[in-house]
Amino acid sequence: MKHDAEFLRHLYRRMISIRLFEEKIGELFLGGELPGFVHLYVGEEAIAVGVCASLTDQDYITSTHRGHGHCIAKGAKIGPMMAEIFGKQTGYCKGKGGSMHIADFSVGMLGANGVVGGGYNLAVGAALAAKMRKSGQVAVCFFGDGASNRGTFHEGINMAAAWKLPVVFVNENNQWASTTPYRTTNNIEDIADRAKGYGIPGVVVDGNDIFAVLETAKAAIDRARAGEGPTLIEAKTYRIKGHFVGDPEMYRTKAEVQKHFDENDPLKNFAHKVIGAKLLKQADLDAIASETAREIEQAVGEARQAPYPDEAELFADLYVEGVK
């Protein structure tokens, strides 16, 4: 393992932030404190963090309805995320977006998306802009196995491949399209195989192993930045939580979920490797986790206290006023 301790701490801080944030959101939702509905990223942390580790704030990502993890991995702040999910004025979107629409353009996070498969072409467009401006930026599109069956998948990847745009398509194959298992809706084992049809590389990676994700994503991002065009990465993982918080999960057994979690938890995998290689100690990880938990508690406290939007906000930010 060639990574230094500081970088490993950074990876763990991002992953444990996602894990604890999501667990807290689940608890708050079930406690009746949060409006709307929420989709949790538990068990998939290694993918967002592993990919975003090779991106800068100037690079772009597009996300999904299960987007909290992508936000945190790209560097969005927990405070305004929490406030947004509470529907408060101090949230990232001033309470207009909620869980499925968190965006932070200042770190290149172009938005979670309520439409499954809605992100491909936005990422393609951001990559097109980067190419036209010769800016060296890269765009990454995260999407699920369910989204891989949208027509937008084909149109976006084809355009990106035809024009050699600097974009990386990262499939998070968590085995579940909402409540329907992956293998009942696809006739191929690996979504990455589809890359052949576009003349681009397709790579399968263990999405529960952040070091594998890091290496694969870095190669794809470097390739995109060098002007060699897109890559399709399929990161195999498993959705530990239901499709949404409160999902009765009649479509699978608790034992199946527990087995996946016991065997593949990306955080446990990470701890096992870095402690085994004597790069970090359990105490280091525990310290990061405690600090993160405190930060999340503080975010919850602040979100509870924050004001709801004024009714006049209903009409704000519909149009940009005035002509340039």
Place this chain on the structure above:
Amino acid sequence: MKKMTYAEAIRDGIRQEMKRDSAVYLCGEDVGKFGGCFGVTAGLVDEFPGRVLDTPITETAIIGSAVGAAAVGLRPVAEIMFVDFTGVCMDELFNQAVKMRYMFGGKAKVPLVLKTICGGGVAAAAQHSQCMEAWFTHIPGLKTVMPATPADAKGLMAAAIRDDNPVIYIEHKQLLGLGGDVPEGEYLVPLGKADIKRPGTDVTIVAWSWMVHRALAAAEALAKDGISAEVIDPRTLVPLDKDAILASLAKTHKLVIVHEAVRTSGFGGEIAAVAAEEGFDLLDAPIKRVTAPDTPVPFSPVLEKAFLPDEGKIIQAVKELF
């Protein structure tokens, strides 16, 4: 002033803005080397190398990528060859382009122009002849532009490109060859400002796009019968210049609305509602709508003629008010 066709004027508007701002680019099916399905963008690919992109036949990616590019600072003019094909990219338009700013709390700007063309009269049948503007007006956050003359075509295109919001700019096939005086040099027509295409005192006819010209022909014929019709062209349906319509009604007290789109849930219903809600006391007669019937556009020219609103149908509707 310079004599120009409507098609040349659109191109001139795009050219003006591409020269002015390097963030503006044009993309769509066949818009480059071929010059667009109707020749509207001919030559721009040579004038602006690298900024006129021939896309695959991929409406979803055309608009979706334009939204992404606009969100990070470019100003795309993205063409959908026929307005009938906007159904293919509707999600990218109404759920992505138009929602980003509002649902991200004002964080995003999406200065996108979706350029497309509508209308019948060329025997193009049910999937290449429609007028779908009412769809777009039902989406808060989107502006809908429908020019009727060459000068408006140029000035509204330039204003649409400079606007920081998503705008759908809908041309009309019947108007492409229409000639007229167009201001040379920088020219902008503000979005949301109606134009009185013919002043009159006895009846207000509100019409847009191709129907402006049929309304003007009807007004000319009505004048011979002693009825003075005022023809108002809103030019943009969103934002709608309600004041101009109400000011005209204050003068004429009678309202006829003409549109080529089918009747039910057409934008004429919205204008009638504005008149009824905000101008009820001004009206001396029932509001009339002259529209296409609630059918798809038929192919056979005989049937299509029956489908389309024309001068005779407008004259008849006006005369029923007197």
